Amino acid sequence: MTKVLVVDDSRTVRLMLRRDLEAAGIEVADAEDGLTAVGCFAEVDPDLVLLDIDMPGLDGYQTLQTLRQHGLDPAVPVMFLTARAGTDDVVAGLTLGAQDYLRKPCAAEELVARVTAALAVRSREASLRRRLDELSELTLTDALTGLGNRRQLDGMMRRLVRDEPDSPVAVLVADIDRFKDVNDTHGHLVGDIVLRAVADRIRTSMPENAGVGRWGGEEFLVILPGVDADQARAIAETARHAVRDEPVATGVGRGIEVSVSIGLAAGESGAVRELLALADDALYEAKRLGRDRVVDRTVLPR
Amino acid sequence: MNQYTDDLVAIAGDVSRTMLGTAFEPAPGATPGRPGLTACVQINGEWQGAVLVQCSVAAASAITRLLLRTEHVEPAEVRDALGELANMIGGNIKALLPGPSRLSLPAVVEGYDHHVSVPGTVELTTVPFLFAGDVIAVVLLGEVDGVSAVAERLAAEVVR
Numbered sequence: 001m002t003k004v005l006v007v008d009d010s011r012t013v014r015l016m017l018r019r020d021l022e023a024a025g026i027e028v029a030d031a032e033d034g035l036t037a038v039g040c041f042a043e044v045d046p047d048l049v050l051l052d053i054d055m056p057g058l059d060g061y062q063t064l065q066t067l068r069q070h071g072l073d074p075a076v077p078v079m080f081l082t083a084r085a086g087t088d089d090v091v092a093g094l095t096l097g098a099q100d101y102l103r104k105p106c107a108a109e110e111l112v113a114r115v116t117a118a119l120a121v122r123s124r125e126a127s128l129r130r131r132l133d134e135l136s137e138l139t140l141t142d143a144l145t146g147l148g149n150r151r152q153l154d155g156m157m158r159r160l161v162r163d164e165p166d167s168p169v170a171v172l173v174a175d176i177d178r179f180k181d182v183n184d185t186h187g188h189l190v191g192d193i194v195l196r197a198v199a200d201r202i203r204t205s206m207p208e209n210a211g212v213g214r215w216g217g218e219e220f221l222v223i224l225p226g227v228d229a230d231q232a233r234a235i236a237e238t239a240r241h242a243v244r245d246e247p248v249a250t251g252v253g254r255g256i257e258v259s260v261s262i263g264l265a266a267g268e269s270g271a272v273r274e275l276l277a278l279a280d281d282a283l284y285e286a287k288r289l290g291r292d293r294v295v296d297r298t299v300l301p302r
Numbered sequence: 303m304n305q306y307t308d309d310l311v312a313i314a315g316d317v318s319r320t321m322l323g324t325a326f327e328p329a330p331g332a333t334p335g336r337p338g339l340t341a342c343v344q345i346n347g348e349w350q351g352a353v354l355v356q357c358s359v360a361a362a363s364a365i366t367r368l369l370l371r372t373e374h375v376e377p378a379e380v381r382d383a384l385g386e387l388a389n390m391i392g393g394n395i396k397a398l399l400p401g402p403s404r405l406s407l408p409a410v411v412e413g414y415d416h417h418v419s420v421p422g423t424v425e426l427t428t429v430p431f432l433f434a435g436d437v438i439a440v441v442l443l444g445e446v447d448g449v450s451a452v453a454e455r456l457a458a459e460v461v462r
Contacts, residue, residue, distance in 0.1 A: 009407070010382055010385065010386045010389070011378075011379065011382050012366070012369055012370065012379060012382045012383040012386050013386055015370055016369060016370065019370075019371070054389070054405055054406075054407055055407075056407060082393065083389045083390045083392065083393025083394070083405065084393050084396070084397075084405060085393045085394045085396070085397035086396060086397040086401060087397075088401060088402060089397075103393070103394075104317075104389070104390045104393060105316065105317045105320035105321045105390050106320070107320050
């Protein structure tokens with residue numbers, strides 16, 4: 001049920017608004033002045049605020065500003081309902097960000113219609129925002145594996161450099177060994193099954209705050225905030241075993257045995273790009289040494 | 303009838319029709335009895351003045367019952383309702399006057415022997431309305447032609 005917070009110093013007005021809005025199926029909470037509204041809005045969590053202007057203490061304009069400063073969601077519409085009927089008052093209210101401005105006296109039917117219309121707009125906006133979030137999520141997700149994609153990992157590295165350059169971080173680059181042979185022998189559909197299985201096993205081996213993504217064809221990148229080299233080696237070994245200890249079921253035969261080579265480097269978040277280059281070198285070293293292993297290229301501080 | 307009377311008739315009629323479902327009926331020549339309640343809002347700024355709504359406790363109670371759609375009303379509710387009525391009429395009058403100006407919060411005076419005056423203003427018009435068999439008076443106090451009554455009186459004293 002949608003909920004409206006009514007803020008008016010007149011008990012008569014509060015009672016009338018409650019009666020009219022509740023008759024329209026809208027839940028009502030009320031406050032007798034601006035300060036009371038500021039104190040209770042978080043608990044009320046209104047879908048709309050109906051605000052008088054001339055009140056003792058904070059007036060309606062100040063109340064609106066204070067509510068926003070205290071975290072009232074900008075998507076929650078605020079409507080003024082006031083005896084101030086001048087054009088300059090209306091302009092002042094709308095300029096402050098009110099969705100609508102109703103002059104008293106306002107017929108109950110009109111009031112309910114305007115509140116309902118504002119709530120409908122809010123509902124459509126919320127729906128669009130959810131859709132936008134979903135689309136944003138899609139632009140950051142690898143469609144095949146469901147892991148983050150390159151854009152998401154790039155974003156995470158940018159945030160680390162910008163926000164916490166001195167904090168520890170480890171970077172792992174994992175590559176499926178002889179993946180070309182899987183594709184050539186079993187076909188690309190089976191190759192996709194293997195990619196998904198390896199992605200899943202790597203993801204479940206990682207701490208919750210890790211950024212795990214598909215970096216290239218059969219290459220995965222893991223960013224481990226707050227993790228040093230020793231911890232990173234242990235995590236990498238866990239992931240390597242998770243991949244190799246169980247054949248990947250493809251629906252045919254006993255499955256395909258898969259392994260990964262992993263390069264890693266640990267250091268400070270401000271140098272995460274350099275750590276990625278070191279981890280990449282370490283990956284090639286792991287391949288050169290015979291695959292299915294972890295190589296650490298962490299440069300210890302002197 | 304002066305320039306403000308028509309405005310008061312229209313605004314009080316609109317407010318009462320919208321809020322009570324029945325319009326105050328202008329009753330030129332009707333004499334208000336001694337008011338039991340006076341609600342007052344002041345207008346301060348470019349234009350100085352006040353709007354008073356005066357009526358008996360019985361009339362104010364009838365207004366409150368219509369507003370709240372209930373049979374039993376408390377004295378505090380009656381005072382609040384009359385104050386809100388004065389607030390709505392005052393807010394709409396203010397919109398017609400030179401601005402910028404501010405509308406005060408409503409004040410309500412109760413009792414049978416009171417007189418409300420606002421320094422610097424004179425009575426510009428009093429409009430009686432009939433409602434529920436009673437007379438409700440809406441009074442506009444203000445400056446005379448942009449010159450406050452005080453200034454006018456001072457000027458008159460200088461001339462003398």
